[in-house]
Amino acid sequence: MNKKLKIIILGLLALIAITVVVGYFKHSNVEVFNSAGSIGAKERNLMLFALSLSLIVVIPVYIMLFSFAWRYREGNKKKTKYSPELAGNRFAEAVWWLIPTVLITILSVVTWNSSHSLDPYRHIASSTKPMKIQVVALDWKWLFIYPEQHIASVNLVQFPENTPVEFQITADAPMNSFWIPQLGGQIYAMPGMSTQLNLIANRTGNFHGSSANISGAGFAGMAFTAKSSSSDDFNAWVRSAQQSSRSLNSSTYKQLSQPSQYNPVAYYSKPQPELYNLVVAKYLVPITAHGPAYQVTSNMGGH
Numbered sequence: 170m171n172k173k174l175k176i177i178i179l180g181l182l183a184l185i186a187i188t189v190v191v192g193y194f195k196h197s198n199v200e201v202f203n204s205a206g207s208i209g210a211k212e213r214n215l216m217l218f219a220l221s222l223s224l225i226v227v228i229p230v231y232i233m234l235f236s237f238a239w240r241y242r243e244g245n246k247k248k249t250k251y252s253p254e255l256a257g258n259r260f261a262e263a264v265w266w267l268i269p270t271v272l273i274t275i276l277s278v279v280t281w282n283s284s285h286s287l288d289p290y291r292h293i294a295s296s297t298k299p300m301k302i303q304v305v306a307l308d309w310k311w312l313f314i315y316p317e318q319h320i321a322s323v324n325l326v327q328f329p330e331n332t333p334v335e336f337q338i339t340a341d342a343p344m345n346s347f348w349i350p351q352l353g354g355q356i357y358a359m360p361g362m363s364t365q366l367n368l369i370a371n372r373t374g375n376f377h378g379s380s381a382n383i384s385g386a387g388f389a390g391m392a393f394t395a396k397s398s399s400s401d402d403f404n405a406w407v408r409s410a411q412q413s414s415r416s417l418n419s420s421t422y423k424q425l426s427q428p429s430q431y432n433p434v435a436y437y438s439k440p441q442p443e444l445y446n447l448v449v450a451k452y453l454v455p456i457t458a459h460g461p462a463y464q465v466t467s468n469m470g471g472h
Contacts, residue, residue, distance in 0.1 A: 311391070327403060328403065341451070378392065
């Protein structure tokens with residue numbers, strides 16, 4: 170088999186492999202690549218850019234690996250050229266140092282810019298008024314509080330399309346991570362802390378939400394649905410939730426916060442005022458001149 174034929178065969182195999190990979194991602198629902206919002210799309214493009222840049226190094230390295238292994242194998246009867254002068258060759262060393270340096274420089278610039286433009290705390294520019302939703306990670310379910318609509322829901326969060334959503338996130342359970350892959354990256358939910366995540370959905374639909382941090386026995390079932398709808402559908406959903414006979418007061422919250430698995434969707438009306446802030450405050454320890462004084466308690470059963 171001559172050299173030219175070998176190159177053609179290797180090229181065809183590489184083309185087939187690339188076609189298979191592209192076809193898989195095109196016809197399968199890989200959520201991080203099937204973005205439904207501007208933040209998710211930017212993060213997807215950033216991942217693909219970093220992947221493409223990495224392949225500039227990875228592909229030639231693997232080609233050389235198999236090529237050298239085949240060419241210099243023990244059973245090769247053909248005489249191979251021995252080139253000891255490559256050791257210390259300035260041109261060769263310049264090439265294999267310059268290429269990674271250029272790639273790393275490009276990645277560092279892109280990382281710097283994207284770290285600021287995709288900051289989860291950064292508000293999304295829009296002519297539509299942002300919506301505030303408070304999120305509490307429980308064992309093993311998600312509680313969503315709408316302070317402006319005076320409702321709350323479990324394992325379902327709904328919002329209008331093309332409306333920026335400002336999520337405030339905490340935990341009343343072990344540390345967790347809030348993630349809607351099609352809308353954007355995850356952010357941690359931690360007891361005693363309040364983190365933020367700004368997302369937007371540019372089309373209607375139901376999107377899978379989950380916990381991205383292992384948090385115990387019920388972790389596998391700690392999933393929720395993020396629903397983007399029209400403004401009319403959202404308003405109708407709010408009115409329906411406001412008619413719920415269950416109000417989210419200190420008693421119902423204490424019961425809800427108990428560990429449970431695979432919880433169905435539930436709705437609550439009239440959440441206790443400042444409920445989210447009280448959940449955060451449960452884990453705060455005021456500091457005095459003599460050290461920690463006491464831990465804040467509340468009428469929700471905090472200790």
